[in-house]
Amino acid sequence: MIKVAIAGPRGRMGQEAVHTIMEKDNMELVAVLDHRELASNLKDYDQFTYDVPVYLDLQQLISTTKPDVLIDLTTPEAVYAHTKVALENGVRPVIGTTGFTDEQLQELTELAAKEKIGAIIAPNFAVGAVLMMKFSAMAAKYMPDVEIIELHHDQKLDAPSGTAVKTAQLIQENRPSHAQGHLDEKETIAGARGADFDGMRIHSVRLQGLVAHQEVLFGGEGQMLTIRHDSYNRTSFMSGVKLCVEKVIQLDHLVYGLENIL
Numbered sequence: 001m002i003k004v005a006i007a008g009p010r011g012r013m014g015q016e017a018v019h020t021i022m023e024k025d026n027m028e029l030v031a032v033l034d035h036r037e038l039a040s041n042l043k044d045y046d047q048f049t050y051d052v053p054v055y056l057d058l059q060q061l062i063s064t065t066k067p068d069v070l071i072d073l074t075t076p077e078a079v080y081a082h083t084k085v086a087l088e089n090g091v092r093p094v095i096g097t098t099g100f101t102d103e104q105l106q107e108l109t110e111l112a113a114k115e116k117i118g119a120i121i122a123p124n125f126a127v128g129a130v131l132m133m134k135f136s137a138m139a140a141k142y143m144p145d146v147e148i149i150e151l152h153h154d155q156k157l158d159a160p161s162g163t164a165v166k167t168a169q170l171i172q173e174n175r176p177s178h179a180q181g182h183l184d185e186k187e188t189i190a191g192a193r194g195a196d197f198d199g200m201r202i203h204s205v206r207l208q209g210l211v212a213h214q215e216v217l218f219g220g221e222g223q224m225l226t227i228r229h230d231s232y233n234r235t236s237f238m239s240g241v242k243l244c245v246e247k248v249i250q251l252d253h254l255v256y257g258l259e260n261i262l
């Protein structure tokens with residue numbers, strides 16, 4: 001039985017994750033971490049009927065309920081501290097929250113290595129999104145001029161998305177660094193050409209009605225290849241969450257990206 005705690009249980013992803021873990025025979029939801037005093041038990045929240053204690057302090061949650069794994073689905077502001085506290089206290093983090101800086105990722109990788117403890121940071125838990133990223137990395141070897149368009153719901157806090165950054169990093173490993181577009185191009189409205197990642201442009205769309213979507217466009221002479229993935233609901237992420245909880249137990253270091261454990 002894997003003892004699991006979830007940070008952010010009232011969120012769009014957190015709610016889905018609570019139901020997912022409760023349905024698993026080999027996992028036990030021992031606690032959740034919230035940041036506002038609403039109730040001391042999940043069964044007193046409108047969304048749930050489960051008897052699971054709610055904590056506002058991660059150290060206290062860990063020392064009282066001793067989870068094996070912490071799933072974090074909170075905000076870019078909160079996630080770094082949660083991951084650090086988990087690693088320092090022998091709890092394996094499975095992190096879905098996006099918005100880490102390169103420096104934070106580096107620090108957490110070093111901390112997990114020092115503590116010899118497993119951790120997974122997965123910018124996208126959907127298997128189709130991982131395939132989109134892998135296929136994009138393959139295509140970049142042959143068609144190195146790329147632009148990424150990521151499209152998300154309008155409540156998303158970070159831009160570009162974690163998936164777009166990870167996609168750009170995987171593409172970067174597979175094509176020579178170079179600027180794209182006309183050498184003399186000028187933006188008449190700032191931001192018109194999107195964010196610049198090693199010469200690749202990333203465009204972020206935020207609109208009601210969207211969940212999580214991405215297109216990777218490869219231009220060639222007289223041709224265009226488009227690789228697209230759509231998550232239409234948050235259930236699409238849950239098989240990845242379950243897989244990460246099972247895999248993280250076997251690791252002794254931090255893994256960044258679901259593609260590394262599939």
Ligand SMILES: NC(=O)c1ccc[n+]([C@@H]2O[C@H](COP(=O)([O-])OP(=O)(O)OC[C@H]3O[C@@H](n4cnc5c(N)ncnc54)[C@H](O)[C@@H]3O)[C@@H](O)[C@H]2O)c1
Nearest residue numbers: 008010011012013034035073074078096097098123124125
């Ligand atoms: N990896 C993936 O596949 C994947 C998929 C969807 C979303 N995400 C990421 O997951 C995160 C959450 O997304 P969401 O759509 O569920 O957001 P959301 O805003 O619906 O939920 C976030 C929840 O975190 C809670 N929260 C905020 N600070 C907290 C803290 N300090 N302690 C505990 N709880 C806290 C909020 O109350 C809220 O309920 C985002 O970073 C998003 O980018 C990742």
Ligand SMILES: O=C(O)C1=N[C@H](C(=O)O)CCC1
Nearest residue numbers: 098123124156161162163212
């Ligand atoms: O809804 C979100 O927010 C999502 N964020 C992830 C990202 O930033 O890549 C993955 C998909 C959903």
